[in-house]
Amino acid sequence: MSDFLRHSHEHINSSPDAPFGPDTLHRIPFSNLLTSIVSNYSNGFVMAVNGSWGTGKTVFMHQWVQTLLNEGYRATIFNAWDNDYFGEPTLAILSQFRHFFDEKHPLTEIGRAVWKTLQKVPLCAIKGFVSKSISDKIGEEAIKEIEDTYNSALETDINYRESDIAKYIEQRIDFITYKNALIEFAATIASEGKPLIFVIDELDRCTPSYAVEVLEKIKHLFNIPNIVFCLSIDKEQLKKTIQGHYGSFNFNAEEYLRRFFDVELDLPPIEYHDFAELMVNHFELNKLINSTDNRREFMDICVLMAQKQHLTLRQLEKFFAHCKLVLSYYNAKDSEWLVGIMLIIQKFAHELFQNITDKNYSLKDYAASLKNLFNLEEYSLGANKLGAFLYHIQVYLNNDKRTRVDDDFKLDWSYDFSQEQLDTMSWCYKAESYKSLSSISLKKIISKICFVEQFVARP
DSSP states (O other), rough: OHHHHHHOTTSSBBTTTTTTOTTOOOOHHHHHHHHHHHHTTTOOOOEEEEEOOOOOHHHHHHHHHHHHTTTTEOOOOOEEEHTTTOOOOOHHHHGGGGGGGGGSOOOOOHHHHHHHHHHHHHHHHTTHHHHHHHHHHHHHHHHHHHHHHHHHHHHHOOHHHTHHHHHHHHHHHHHHHHHHHHHHHHHHBBTTTEEEEEEEEGGGGHHHHHHHHHHHHHHHHHHHHEEEEEEHHHHHHHHHHHHHHTTTTTSSHHHHHTOOOSSSEEOOOOOHHHHHHHHHHHHTGGSSOHHHHHHHHHHHHHHHHHHHHHHHHHHHHHHHHHHHHHHHOOTTTTOOHHHHHHHHHHHHHHHHHHHTTOSSSSSHHHHHHGGGGGGOOOTTTHHHHHHHHHHHHHHHTTTTTTOOOOOTTOOOOTTTTTTHHHHHHEEEEEHHHHHHTTOOHHHHHHHHHHHHHTTSOOO
């Protein structure tokens, strides 16, 4: 069921050699821009790519990283949210550095020595944390063995440690030693002037303390030559996270983040129609909507309503997945567009869906409520489809009694709609009444949607 409902970078028609596939979403130019930026700043910096939740940042980042790998860069993606549970980000970030070398790109002798140093220094920095965390799990004897292994790095004169100044100097030396090792490591494995690319994703989903600590470690510890950090974030959400950490929504999170990011870019918006085509192909809706005209009609009205309500790509993705479920259970031949409208209302205007289901309003009241869900600008399909949709609502209110309306039929709600909108809606209302659609009814569509909804959670 998860594969049936889920769309991700793994399901895009792509390959390692062509990460963007046919690039239906037109994101290769932005990928090229990022690559151009990182290639011109090998001294190292921190870059942020901003986009709201559900806009496809994670998919894009995986595609971009694969593109970088194809071009000879060493790149990796670190999922901050997956590592939040473990608390301490230093070791998690360092362990991700393991992805910068492998059998095809082995470390040099110098690189191996530096890597060994990098693994020891963090243990020194968090000795107390390690002992406390594992003491109950492996016993004192095992801890003693670990401490003996790193004794030279961990033990100093006890009396010397009693001085606060001495402690500070010791920690400062450890910090400088560690940072110098990082600099040497990056310089050793960076090749042909190409920096290491370290992408951090899902930081805005982390707990406030962890998110802030990751930012602080990146800027003050890992911000070194030959490493470029790229943070994939929803900046508005991250600002709220930071404000939560400092306990005040008056805290200037915008200024705080400016300290960390050397470059900020916004993920370009995607054309809804392009994404809808990708979803229709991915969920194989062409097999359920056989007519090309019907498929185009269905997709156009769904895209129109999605744009009107500013749905995210993730919301639109789940919508098309649920369309597949409903259309699989119900043959809505020639009225697939009606299924699309009802599903969008059910998912993103659920109170209105319930009021339609329960027949709570008059047709005029429904028209007023639906107005904000349709794009009614000139030359838009909105007025056309709203007029046709209102006819089906009227049939539903009349207990599925379908009748043709008179030639002089007019909708007259001038205080809610312009005269041009009313004329278009009236004409389409009347045209819909002439169609032979005896097997199609709003009642059946509502029934199928409610049946499927028992098994699929709303987005």
